[in-house]
Amino acid sequence: MHYGSNKRPVTVITGFLGSGKTTLLNSLLPEPTLVHTAVLVNEYGKVGLDHHLLRQVEEQTILLGGGCLCCTVRDDLVKVLRDLLNQDQQGVIPVFDRIMIESSGLADPAPILFTILSDPVLQHHFSIDLVIVTVDSVNGHLHLDRQPESLKQVSIADKILLTKTDLASPETIDSLKMRLRTLNPSAEILEVISGKVQPSVLFRPNPAGAGNGNPLDGRAKRPYTEQSHAPGTRSISLTFDHPLDWTAFGLWLSMLLHARGEDVLRVKGLLDVGEEGPVVLNGVQHIIHPPQHLKDWPDQDHRSHLVFIMRDIDPTEIMNSLSAFQNFLGAQPVLLETNMSL
Numbered sequence: 001m002h003y004g005s006n007k008r009p010v011t012v013i014t015g016f017l018g019s020g021k022t023t024l025l026n027s028l029l030p031e032p033t034l035v036h037t038a039v040l041v042n043e044y045g046k047v048g049l050d051h052h053l054l055r056q057v058e059e060q061t062i063l064l065g066g067g068c069l070c071c072t073v074r075d076d077l078v079k080v081l082r083d084l085l086n087q088d089q090q091g092v093i094p095v096f097d098r099i100m101i102e103s104s105g106l107a108d109p110a111p112i113l114f115t116i117l118s119d120p121v122l123q124h125h126f127s128i129d130l131v132i133v134t135v136d137s138v139n140g141h142l143h144l145d146r147q148p149e150s151l152k153q154v155s156i157a158d159k160i161l162l163t164k165t166d167l168a169s170p171e172t173i174d175s176l177k178m179r180l181r182t183l184n185p186s187a188e189i190l191e192v193i194s195g196k197v198q199p200s201v202l203f204r205p206n207p208a209g210a211g212n213g214n215p216l217d218g219r220a221k222r223p224y225t226e227q228s229h230a231p232g233t234r235s236i237s238l239t240f241d242h243p244l245d246w247t248a249f250g251l252w253l254s255m256l257l258h259a260r261g262e263d264v265l266r267v268k269g270l271l272d273v274g275e276e277g278p279v280v281l282n283g284v285q286h287i288i289h290p291p292q293h294l295k296d297w298p299d300q301d302h303r304s305h306l307v308f309i310m311r312d313i314d315p316t317e318i319m320n321s322l323s324a325f326q327n328f329l330g331a332q333p334v335l336l337e338t339n340m341s342l
């Protein structure tokens, strides 16, 4: 199969140990729309799945040349994905049009994203369309209290699937949802029992290509409230009073990521740059996906919206920096919401 300039979407499924990743995959993969999905699992002992490619990826983390601690590369993942491409081009494997990667329950998903986005070959053939994170309703609070990995996973999610809601009390589910919204205001939260969810709910068509769905939903647009937050992890949602100068904004963002990229876990934006439609911005730490220029706004709200999820950066630093830059940006930042440490 040839895709021209189209990149094949990669979905990363992560979530703390036992939170239901495999259950989800087993439920999703027989769906007709996902029949041409290649699956990579970075744990041993997984059962092979009919009609799908199953690769087992040894975890191996190396430092990039620059010595950046957060930009680790999974060498084996690069090899497996490159091999898949080669085999696909030679027609020796069944056609695949999507990749799902199930990361181990203790993994920080960011290196997987970095690996694909930073590899000179892979970045031309694959795009990260969605990071799904499963959160166990029964144990979710405990994981978030005690396991930094769980916090990292939730912080980076595009969609959070709250699993095992059949086993948890309504009060626990509600408080967990509130906590998850605080940790990651831009993620959509769905309740999923035993992995039963329609692919169309997860993989909504997205003209932006990267970052499935609107990167900013209603939760990110709530009025400003000071809320408790996980230690060291903070988020800020903001808008601007006028359209942004896109070049100046890109310069500001590059400067921020150069200085503090290790601490910026996620950047998402739907930006008014004075064009008919918005620009979709989607970044993970040092890496910014190629911005997408949309023809139309998704709804009536045509204001810019920008969300940062950060570690050890005070949201006021972001506001102060943008304010100092406002003459170049052509717009003044307006705070919508910030979430501070617990």
Ligand SMILES: Nc1nc2c(ncn2[C@@H]2O[C@H](COP(=O)(O)OP(=O)(O)OP(=O)(O)O)[C@@H](O)[C@H]2O)c(=O)[nH]1
Binding pocket: 015, 016, 017, 018, 019, 020, 021, 022, 023, 024, 043, 104, 105, 134, 163, 164, 165, 166, 167, 192, 193, 194, 195
């Ligand atoms: N009752 C109930 N059980 C669930 C649900 N989702 C998953 N389980 C069970 O939870 C257990 C762990 O699920 P897995 O899918 O293996 O979890 P995992 O995240 O892949 O686990 P690791 O590979 O250890 O990280 C299994 O026994 C599942 O059957 C759910 O929504 N409801």
